[in-house]
Structures are given as C-alpha cells and as structure tokens.
Amino acid sequence: MTAAPGHVLRGMAMGVAEVVPGVSGGTVALVLGVYERLVDSAGHVVTALRLSVTGRWAEAPAELRRAHWTTVVPVLAGMVVAVLVAARLLEPVIEDHPVGARAVFSGLVLVSIVVPARMVGRWAGRDVATALLAAVAAFLLTGLPPAGEVDPPLPVVVLAAAVAVCALVLPGVSGSFLLLTLGLYGPTLAAVNDRDPGYLAAFALGAALGLGLFVKALQVALHRHHALTLALMTGLMAGSLRALWPWQDEDxxxxxxxxxxxxxxxxxxxxxxAVAVALAVQARLERRAAAGAPVVQGSPDR
Known part of the structure; x- marks a missing residue:
C-alpha cells in the first residue's frame, strides 16, 4: 500500500485520530510508516518559506523539491476528508459510548507502542531514562481536568492551534486532547461543522506558526538523535494511555x-x-519487497 490510494487511506486514519481526544495523529503516522517522511517534508517546506521571507527566492524551489510530495499530497487529502467526516460522525459515538470508545483506542495505542520501541534498536541507558521521563510527563498532562468550554477570542484560537498542531507531529500527544484541556475542543468541532471562516482562518494561522517553530527542531532531532527521539516518542505514547483508561469521571x-x-x-x-495483525502483515510485505529488490552494483553495504 505504497501508492497514492494507500497514502490517502493513511491520511484518513490520521485525520480520524486527530478528531479523537487521547489519540495522536503522529502515532498513527508512525505506525503506518509515513511519519519520518512527513516530518522531513514539513521541514523542507518550512525552510523554503523562511528562504522566501528572507529574500532568497532562488533557493526556495530546490528546498520544496526535496519534500516527499507523492506522500504528502495524498496523505493531506485523506486527512481533510476524514476530519470533515469524523467531526460530524465520530463525536456522537464518543459522547454516547465513552467507555467503549476509550477501550478501543487504548487497545490500538497499547500495541502500537511496539513500533517506535523497535525503531530505537538497541536501547541505551539514556534512551530508557528519556522514555521514562516522557511517560511520566504525558501521564501527568493527560490527568489535567478539562477546562470549561467558552466562546474564545480569535487570538486565543491562534495560540491554542499553535500548541495543538505540535501534537500532530509528536506521537503520543493528542491535539484534540490538548484542545479539550484548553476548553476549545467543542468550539473547534463546531467551527469545522459550521464552516466558520473566521475561526478556521485563525486556527490555520496558529497551526502554520506552530509548525514553523516546531517541525524544524523535530526534523533535526530525528536526523541527529534518531534513537533518543524515538525513545522519547515511545514514552509519550506509553504515558498517554492514561487518557484512554476506559473508566474515568468527568474530571x-x-x-x-x-x-x-x-x-x-x-x-x-x-x-x-487488529493492530498486531496489521503490523505483522506490513512486516511480511516489507520483507518480501526487500527480498525481491534488485541489487545495485557498486552500492555500499549498510
């Protein structure tokens, strides 16, 4: 499922996850194997925008060409469709059956933790310590009581979106959950369903600012400290399971x-x-693809 239709389905899964409080779109991207390509592409886009703003127009197109557009475009298309549909259909299910919904999501995330954990490779002491600290931080964050929903001013929407969008690219942290904690989850879903142009424009502006400030740092971290960054993500996913414990009170x-x-x-x-079976099938397909890949003469051994 590497062609465009497969990426559209991956984007739809990410979009649904972003609507569900407690489930991270970054987690879904990591499990489905497109996380690093998306982060890398976002980093190139941010760099191209920075070059354009600073007057270095000639260098910007080359930076844009380095993005994985064959992955990014269908994933984004799938996400947009899924967010619009899920905002309309999934919210009543979560509200009417919160215990069952959290149970399903907890099972999905619990097994998915194996993905970044295996990508770390050989765990060093600092990797273990980082994962434990991240797990504790996520556990405490997801225990914060929800704020009362209000009709927020647009500057607040911009700031909230800048924070929440970081969760889109950070596995284990749910953007919808952060909006719920800030009291903006309901107003944001209502704005999506009502196609509120002012609210959505403010949210888009905040999302762009958040990505511009955060994605480049994450891209550098993945390139320079790959194992440590994935250990951090493993801990965040583990700690975030607290938000998905099926039996909770209103606080x-x-x-x-x-x-x-x-x-x-x-x-x-x-x-x-279901996740375990999907991961096993994906691993088998990857092994088959690797076994059938042609050997390039003169390429260095890895």
Missing part, C-alpha cells in the same frame, strides 16, 4: 472497572489484536 479521575468490564476489555483486546 479525568481514574475509576475501577465496573460490572460490565468484560465486554470493555474484549473491545480493547480486539483492537489491539
């Missing part, structure tokens, strides 16, 4: 399982099994 306090726990646990197990 996000954790509760003990109730009498109907067995079906809920079955949902979580089924979701986790």
């Amino acid at each position: 996000r306090g954790l509760l003990a399982p109730d009498d109907g726990a067995l079906p809920v646990l079955a949902l979580a197990a089924g979701a986790g099994l």
Whole structure:
C-alpha cells in the first residue's frame, strides 16, 4: 500500500485520530510508516518559506523539491476528508459510548507502542531514562481536568492551534486532547461543522506558526538523535494511555472497572489484536519487497 490510494487511506486514519481526544495523529503516522517522511517534508517546506521571507527566492524551489510530495499530497487529502467526516460522525459515538470508545483506542495505542520501541534498536541507558521521563510527563498532562468550554477570542484560537498542531507531529500527544484541556475542543468541532471562516482562518494561522517553530527542531532531532527521539516518542505514547483508561469521571479521575468490564476489555483486546495483525502483515510485505529488490552494483553495504 505504497501508492497514492494507500497514502490517502493513511491520511484518513490520521485525520480520524486527530478528531479523537487521547489519540495522536503522529502515532498513527508512525505506525503506518509515513511519519519520518512527513516530518522531513514539513521541514523542507518550512525552510523554503523562511528562504522566501528572507529574500532568497532562488533557493526556495530546490528546498520544496526535496519534500516527499507523492506522500504528502495524498496523505493531506485523506486527512481533510476524514476530519470533515469524523467531526460530524465520530463525536456522537464518543459522547454516547465513552467507555467503549476509550477501550478501543487504548487497545490500538497499547500495541502500537511496539513500533517506535523497535525503531530505537538497541536501547541505551539514556534512551530508557528519556522514555521514562516522557511517560511520566504525558501521564501527568493527560490527568489535567478539562477546562470549561467558552466562546474564545480569535487570538486565543491562534495560540491554542499553535500548541495543538505540535501534537500532530509528536506521537503520543493528542491535539484534540490538548484542545479539550484548553476548553476549545467543542468550539473547534463546531467551527469545522459550521464552516466558520473566521475561526478556521485563525486556527490555520496558529497551526502554520506552530509548525514553523516546531517541525524544524523535530526534523533535526530525528536526523541527529534518531534513537533518543524515538525513545522519547515511545514514552509519550506509553504515558498517554492514561487518557484512554476506559473508566474515568468527568474530571479525568481514574475509576475501577465496573460490572460490565468484560465486554470493555474484549473491545480493547480486539483492537489491539487488529493492530498486531496489521503490523505483522506490513512486516511480511516489507520483507518480501526487500527480498525481491534488485541489487545495485557498486552500492555500499549498510
């Protein structure tokens, strides 16, 4: 599933994840194998914009050509479609069946942690320490009580979007969850459903600012400290599971399982099994592709 239709489906999965509080679009991108290409492409776009703003127009096109547009364009198309549909359909499901929804999402994320953990390779002591600190930070963040929803002024929307969009490219951190914590989740979904031009323009501006400030640093981190960055992401994903514990009160306090726990646990197990099967199939397809790839004469051994 490497052609454009496959990338559209990946983008749709990411878009749905971004609408669900507690589930990270970056996590989905990492699991589906497009995370580093998307971050790398975003970094090139940010660099091209910086070159244009500083008057170095001639260098900007070359930077734009370095982005993986055959991946980025279909992924973005899939995300836009999924966000518009999920904002309309998924919100009632989450509101009407919060325990079951969190159970499914927890199973998905729990098994998905294996993806960045395996990409780290051989874990060093600093990798373990980084993952533990990230897990604790994510656990504490996801325990913050939600703020009351208000009709926010547009400057607040810009700032909130700049913060929330960082979660789009940071596995384990949910942008929707951050909006919920800031009290802007409901107003943002309403703006998407109502096609509110002022709110959406302010949100887009904040998202652009957040990406411009954050993505380049993340791109550098992945290139220079690959294992350590992936260890950080592993910890963030693990700690974020607190937000997906099925039984919670209105202030996000954790509760003990109730009498109907067995079906809920079955949902979580089924979701986790589905991810495990998908990962196994993907690994098998990658092995087959690697075995059938032609050997390039004179290429260095890796």
